[in-house]
Every structure is written in C-alpha cells, then in structure tokens.
Amino acid sequence: MAQRSIPQALRPSLQALAFILEQSGVQASAQQVHQLWTYHQWLRRHNVELNLTRVHNFHNMVRKLYLDSILPGLMIPLPSPLLDLGTGPGMPGIPLKIFHPGLELVLGESRQHRVRFLHEVCEALGLEKVFIEGRRIGPSYDRPVRGVITRAVESMAETMERIEGCLEKGGRLIFMKGPHCDHELERAVRLFNGRFALMEDRAYLIPGTPHRRRLVVFVRLSERAALVRQAASAAGRHKRIASFDNVDFKMLQRALTPKGIRKEGLCLVSGAKVIRDVLKFQPNLVRAWISVAGGPAPPSACREHVTWLELERPLFEALDIFGTGHPLLHVQVPAIPSWTPADGLSLGCTLFVPFQDPENVGAVVRTAAAFGVTAVVLLKESAHPFHPKAVRASAGAVFRLRMFFGPSASDLPTTLPMIALSQDGRPLNQVNFPESFGLLAGLEGPGLPEPWRRRAVAIPMAPSMESLNAATATAVALYEWRRRIG
Structure with a gap:
C-alpha cells in the first residue's frame, strides 16, 4: 500500500508526530506519543536559551532526532543498565526510554546547563x-553497566578507552555512526583486539x-578495571604509587637509562602495538602493567x-617519555649472549651494529x-637495544630477533667475510654477496675503522649529498641483498 504523505498545511502537533512514527513503521502507544510530544515541546521551549540542538524544523526534528534515536531499539536488543554517553539534551537515551519503559538508563553529560535540563x-x-x-565519563568511572550507546562525534577508539571502567565483560558498546566510518572502525578493531x-x-x-547511518556493535571481552583491581589487590599484585620517592617508582625510572637496564635487566615498553606483541609472543617476560591511576x-x-602499578598522573607522565598516554610494560630483558670472531658467521647475513643513537639501533x-x-651482533660502541627509544623504533623487533653482544668495531678481524659500508667504497651493485657474510656500517660521524674503510662498499647517490644516515644505508644494502636472493 502506498504511504500517505503529510499535508503541507498540517502544523506541528501531537497528531503529526504520531503520523510520522506510524509512516516510519514505529508502533507507538498513545502514552508514548504523548511523552515524545512533551519532550519535543521542552526542547523547543529551552533551545534558544540552552542551545540544545541545531535542528529546528519540526519534521527534521522528528526524523533526524527522535526517530533516529528510537531505531537502534528496533534493530537490536537493548542491554540494561544502558549508559547514553554524551547524551546532550537526552538523545538517544530519552526516546529509547520512552519506547522501552523497563530500561534502566544512565544519561552521561558533563555540561551543567544540559544536566539541569535533563533533570x-x-x-x-x-x-x-x-x-x-x-x-565527564572517563576510564576511572566505575558504575557498572551492561551497555553503552553513543551518537557522539569522538572516535570509536576514544570511546572504548573512556568506558573501560564501567562496561561489564560481555556488555555491548553501541555506536550510532554515519556511513563513512570504515577507517575509524578498522582502527578500533586493531587497537582493542582482545x-x-x-x-x-x-x-x-x-x-x-535519504540519510544513511551505521549501527556498529562491539562486545566487551575483558573485565572491568574495578574487578581486576580487586582481584589483583587480594593476590598482592596491585600497588598505587603517589610519590616520586617511592622505591618502586625509582626502579621504573632506572629502566629508562642504559645503566639501569644493564644493571637490573629490566626495561620499559611503550606503544599499544608493541605492547600487544610482547603480551602475545613473550608474556613470560612481563613483570608489571603500568597505568595512570x-x-x-x-x-x-x-x-x-604480573603486578598492576597505578601511578598518579605526574609520575606516569615522567615515565611515558613519548607521551602515548597508553599503559606501559615493565619487562625483563631477554638474555643476550656474547659473540666472538671465533664463533664464525651463520648462513645468511649477520648484521653488525655500532650505532650509538638508540633510535638508529631500533630502526636497523x-x-x-x-x-x-x-x-x-651489537658491537661495543652500540647503544643498548632495550633502551626505550630503541624498543619503540624497532616496533618490537628487538624481542623477536637473535641478538648478541660483540667486540668493538676496531677489534673485528679483517679475515671475516664482511661487507662494510662507506661513501669511499666501490658501488654496491658490483658486490657479490657470499652465502654467509657480515654487514657492517660505520659509526654515526666517525664512520668505519681504517682497515675496513679501505675495502668498503658505497651506496650510489647524488653528488650533492655527502652521506646517508647510517641506518638508511644499512637498509638499502639489506634490500639489495634480499632482492638478489629472492
């Protein structure tokens, strides 16, 4: 049956509201229509004073605000209690509550003039x-809810971070989004995997x-922070740190320095991806999870x-030297054996690293x-591979690659089958790569020791440039080797 159109002369009214809902396939009782009409009148009455919505046309308000708010409850079961995060003047929460009277609802809104309106x-x-x-609802908000719904404009990942303290395990996180949220969705899936x-x-x-929408629903797999904290405290695996003089905090600080890393065999790991990889492939190395309180x-x-260390914000920021805002890991450094020239070289390429810049070490x-x-093989001149800057630049590769501590670059015997890189050498494309060989780049600045410089290989480049970054030159040489062996 063809739908009837609303006569142009029909003014905004309770009857017009009921007509639009019926035409849109929404079954509403007289009480529900009356409540929604009352809500509409409140919005109209207070909108000029409180700036509650930028949608003013009656038919647009009914469809873009109220109907849009009601639709999720027609498409999926609504969990209860349900938190409407960033509800503003009460959407989608209030229309959902009108059509689902048994729903327990939490309306989250930080702007106080809107809070008064909601009451x-x-x-x-x-x-x-x-x-x-x-x-404002943040990670420390711990009122337990079974569901969160939001039509706010912040990214999915930001919302996930914010509601980790309140959404229960198995609870639903419901996003009301526009049609073009694929990149945002992919990022959220990647960052919050697990x-x-x-x-x-x-x-x-x-x-x-003609307005297209997306309803995106996640289920939570992890426990709320309050329950994890309770269990960790009962097991003696939770500490709250509030002082720079705290013994545990000073130990964490030492993990930022090469001397501390060498002495105690512990390092700090930052960055969501690296942390996920360490927890997945090397969980036995993790000693502590470090978060802001x-x-x-x-x-x-x-x-x-694993111990959970919660730090007051100034303390956490002193350790979070890259400003990620993401929790850190305190990790045992994997054992790194020694290598001597008498050990020889394994099949393939053995990379000798003399770099003093930890970021160059991580990158290479x-x-x-x-x-x-x-x-x-990390030569004596090299920065420590588990310096925070090296770990971050390596994207976690320091936890996966076979590494050894070796002698000084000047103590490497020239009898080794070595390809050394220097701007004064013969072109790289004239070099034959042996089945087993070492690749040696020079130190930042001084370059190669003299015996190696006389038999070095060069990366061709424009005459106007004097040299390449040492880590970049190494990458070019490794690419050429890999290209030839297929």
Whole structure:
C-alpha cells in the first residue's frame, strides 16, 4: 500500500508526530506519543536559551532526532543498565526510554546547563529508573553497566578507552555512526583486539529521508578495571604509587637509562602495538602493567605473576617519555649472549651494529627483521637495544630477533667475510654477496675503522649529498641483498 504523505498545511502537533512514527513503521502507544510530544515541546521551549540542538524544523526534528534515536531499539536488543554517553539534551537515551519503559538508563553529560535540563525534563515525563551522571565519563568511572550507546562525534577508539571502567565483560558498546566510518572502525578493531570484538555492523536509512547511518556493535571481552583491581589487590599484585620517592617508582625510572637496564635487566615498553606483541609472543617476560591511576586494567593476556602499578598522573607522565598516554610494560630483558670472531658467521647475513643513537639501533633491528637477517651482533660502541627509544623504533623487533653482544668495531678481524659500508667504497651493485657474510656500517660521524674503510662498499647517490644516515644505508644494502636472493 502506498504511504500517505503529510499535508503541507498540517502544523506541528501531537497528531503529526504520531503520523510520522506510524509512516516510519514505529508502533507507538498513545502514552508514548504523548511523552515524545512533551519532550519535543521542552526542547523547543529551552533551545534558544540552552542551545540544545541545531535542528529546528519540526519534521527534521522528528526524523533526524527522535526517530533516529528510537531505531537502534528496533534493530537490536537493548542491554540494561544502558549508559547514553554524551547524551546532550537526552538523545538517544530519552526516546529509547520512552519506547522501552523497563530500561534502566544512565544519561552521561558533563555540561551543567544540559544536566539541569535533563533533570527537569525527566521529571516532567515521569521517567523512572533514570540516573543522570553530570560529569565527564572517563576510564576511572566505575558504575557498572551492561551497555553503552553513543551518537557522539569522538572516535570509536576514544570511546572504548573512556568506558573501560564501567562496561561489564560481555556488555555491548553501541555506536550510532554515519556511513563513512570504515577507517575509524578498522582502527578500533586493531587497537582493542582482545578487549573488544566486533559483533555487528549494520547499514540503514532513517525512514522518510535519504540519510544513511551505521549501527556498529562491539562486545566487551575483558573485565572491568574495578574487578581486576580487586582481584589483583587480594593476590598482592596491585600497588598505587603517589610519590616520586617511592622505591618502586625509582626502579621504573632506572629502566629508562642504559645503566639501569644493564644493571637490573629490566626495561620499559611503550606503544599499544608493541605492547600487544610482547603480551602475545613473550608474556613470560612481563613483570608489571603500568597505568595512570584509574586507567585501563591489565588485559587477560597478562599472566598471574604480573603486578598492576597505578601511578598518579605526574609520575606516569615522567615515565611515558613519548607521551602515548597508553599503559606501559615493565619487562625483563631477554638474555643476550656474547659473540666472538671465533664463533664464525651463520648462513645468511649477520648484521653488525655500532650505532650509538638508540633510535638508529631500533630502526636497523626492525629493518633486519624485515629482510630476514640471521642474527644481529651489537658491537661495543652500540647503544643498548632495550633502551626505550630503541624498543619503540624497532616496533618490537628487538624481542623477536637473535641478538648478541660483540667486540668493538676496531677489534673485528679483517679475515671475516664482511661487507662494510662507506661513501669511499666501490658501488654496491658490483658486490657479490657470499652465502654467509657480515654487514657492517660505520659509526654515526666517525664512520668505519681504517682497515675496513679501505675495502668498503658505497651506496650510489647524488653528488650533492655527502652521506646517508647510517641506518638508511644499512637498509638499502639489506634490500639489495634480499632482492638478489629472492
């Protein structure tokens, strides 16, 4: 049957509201229509004063605001209690509550003039089991809910971070999004792998409009921070640190220095991806999960021996030298055996690293892993590979590659089958790569020791440039080797 159109002369009214809902396939009782009409009148009455919405046309308000808010409840079961995060003037929460009276609802809104409006309008509508949270919801917010719904504009990943303290394990996180959120969705899936799982991604139209929408639903896989904290405290594996003079904090600080790393065999790891890799492939090395107070709890990948250290923000920021804001790991440094020339070289390429800049060390280790280098020998001149800057630049490759501590570059015997890199050498394309060989780059600045400089290989480049970055030159040489062996 063809749908009837609304006569142009029909002014905004309760009857027009009921007509649009019916035409859109929404079955509403007289009480529900009356409550929604009352809500609409409150919005209109207070909008000029409080700036509650930029949508003013009656038919647009009904479809783009109220109907859009109601639709998720028609497409999926609504978990209860349900937190409407960033509800503003009460959407989607209030329309959902009107059409699902048994729903326990938490309206989260930090702007106080809107909080006052929410209190008044909920009382006027006679809504029960509605709690208004008049502050910003962050990771430390721990009121347990079974679901979170939001039509706010922040990214999915930001929202996931914010509600980790309140959404229960098995709870649903419901995003009301526009049609072009693929990149945002892919990033959230990648960053929160193991903590959330994508459950549904449904495209739909707001009835009676050309407006396309996406309903994206995640299920939470990890426990709330409060429960993890309680269990860790009971097992003696949770500490709250508030002083720079704290013994544990000073130990963490030492893990930022080469001397401390060498002496205690512990380092700090930062960056969400590197941390995920360490927890996945080397969980036995992890000693502590370090977060800002009230921050995310350790994931299930953390073994039972891992301690959770919650630091007051100034202390955490002193350790988070890259400003990631993400929790850190305190990790035991893997054993690094010694290598001597008498040990010889394994089949393939053995990379000798003299770099004093930890970022160069990390970058070249990452390159070595990418091109299939057999082993890395860290020469006496080299920065420590588990310096925080090296770990970060390596993207975690320092935990996967065979590494050895070796002698000084000047103590390497010239009898080794070595390809050494220097600007004064013969062109790289004239070199034959042996089945087993070493690749040696010079130190930043001084370059190669004299015996190696006389038999070095050069990377061809424009005459106007004097030299390449040492890590870059190594990467070019490794690429050429890998290209030839296929």
